[in-house]
Amino acid sequence: xxxxxAPKNSPKNSWGADLFALLKQHDVSFLPFVPDAGHADLIxxxxxxxxxxxVVLTTEEEGVALxxxxxxxxxxxxxxxxxxxxxxxxxxxxxxxxxxxPFVTLVTMRGEFGEFNSWQxxxxxxxxxxxxAMGLSVHTVxxxxxxxxxxDAALYSAYASDQQVAVLLSQQLVGRKEW
Amino acid sequence: MxxxxxxxxxxxxxxxxxxxxxxxxxSSYDLHAAGDxxxxxxxxxxxxxxxxxxxxxAMAQPERQVIVLTGDGEMLMGIGGLATIGVQQPxxxxxxxxxxxxxxxxxxxxxxxxxxxxxxxxxxxSGLPVSLAVENEAxxxxxxxxxxxxxxxxxxxxxxxxxVAAESPERSLxxxxxxxxxxxxxxxxxxxxx
Numbered sequence: 001x002x003x004x005x006a007p008k009n010s011p012k013n014s015w016g017a018d019l020f021a022l023l024k025q026h027d028v029s030f031l032p033f034v035p036d037a038g039h040a041d042l043i044x045x046x047x048x049x050x051x052x053x054x055v056v057l058t059t060e061e062e063g064v065a066l067x068x069x070x071x072x073x074x075x076x077x078x079x080x081x082x083x084x085x086x087x088x089x090x091x092x093x094x095x096x097x098x099x100x101x102p103f104v105t106l107v108t109m110r111g112e113f114g115e116f117n118s119w120q121x122x123x124x125x126x127x128x129x130x131x132x133a134m135g136l137s138v139h140t141v142x143x144x145x146x147x148x149x150x151x152d153a154a155l156y157s158a159y160a161s162d163q164q165v166a167v168l169l170s171q172q173l174v175g176r177k178e179w
Numbered sequence: 180m181x182x183x184x185x186x187x188x189x190x191x192x193x194x195x196x197x198x199x200x201x202x203x204x205x206s207s208y209d210l211h212a213a214g215d216x217x218x219x220x221x222x223x224x225x226x227x228x229x230x231x232x233x234x235x236x237a238m239a240q241p242e243r244q245v246i247v248l249t250g251d252g253e254m255l256m257g258i259g260g261l262a263t264i265g266v267q268q269p270x271x272x273x274x275x276x277x278x279x280x281x282x283x284x285x286x287x288x289x290x291x292x293x294x295x296x297x298x299x300x301x302x303x304x305s306g307l308p309v310s311l312a313v314e315n316e317a318x319x320x321x322x323x324x325x326x327x328x329x330x331x332x333x334x335x336x337x338x339x340x341x342x343v344a345a346e347s348p349e350r351s352l353x354x355x356x357x358x359x360x361x362x363x364x365x366x367x368x369x370x371x372x373x
Contacts, residue, residue: 030238053238056266058259065228065257069200069235072220072361073243074370077235095225095232099357102373162373 016041030077032063038108038174060085061092113171193323202229202249204284212351227257265306302338
């Protein structure tokens with residue numbers, strides 16, 4: 001493959017490695033994703049680790065069905081997506097409610113706090129309500145010191161008690177894309 | 180033209196120990212009519228999710244063969260999933276489309292496949308190593324042989340689109356309770372409910 005050059009304006013974060021360690025601790029090795037700059041570190045770490053299976057998707061709803069199938073086969077997963085992708089998942093989330101599949105998604109927010117691109121705003125604004133309307137518990141993380149603790153709780157409640165949990169990573173945490 | 184219930188009965192015979200996922204509507208009824216089995220995960224909704232549910236199982240259970248059975252409308256709704264399967268190359272996954280060219284559950288409206296959209300070509304172009312168009316009994320028997328071979332040697336992902344008559348056989352309804360469908364499927368793998 002040809003060398004690729006990432007744009008310089010993507011936000012950098014320091015917690016990708018902490019999240020990666022947390023996923024390992026919870027025995028999560030399956031990471032369906034539609035990329036987002038906020039998830040870039042986690043995705044790169046997963047690609048570099050032979051025990052992890054990052055799965056690139058064409059649309060986020062694939063990741064919901066994949067996570068359900070993976071649990072049917074006995075394995076845990078975490079879906080990585082951006083708030084705009086939440087809209088793509090809505091009907092597929094009905095699988096979680098109907099079959100009570102354990103489910104965790106980490107959603108990096110756009111259009112929510114310091115957004116340059118107004119086209120991100122409607123779906124960003126609707127994201128928590130859409131997820132709640134489909135029956136998920138929604139936790140928003142704005143501060144770095146709450147991040148690992150919140151995702152740890154999400155993974156624990158999903159895989160200890162069949163819960164469906166979305167953790168929204170606020171733009172306050174992820175940082176904004178500079179234009 | 181091939182009859183869907185006959186086709187699915189033959190696939191069910193050829194499945195051996197395979198786990199199966201069915202798309203909503205007639206595909207679920209057809210497999211149920213062929214014989215209810217705890218290893219069948221019947222979808223009653225989540226249109227477009229059958230192939231990805233099957234891929235999820237296949238990647239969690241690489242030693243088991245997984246067969247997805249769905250309709251042309253359901254496959255079209257999740258058509259990007261073929262690209263995702265092409266990237267992952269699961270050698271234990273077989274995706275079978277029963278293509279009657281119609282949305283059967285909603286009144287037999289014509290689907291894209293009647294207008295030249297060719298699912299096996301899409302699957303091949305997505306990188307699935309085996310992609311078959313099945314239109315007669317001999318080709319169906321060939322597909323059944325390939326399914327048996329895949330079970331034995333995990334010879335690579337299979338896609339097959341089977342042209343079937345646009346008919347609506349009497350419904351044969353599997354259980355609707357998703358939690359039960361999930362739990363009984365998992366129990367066949369020795370996985371207990373939480």
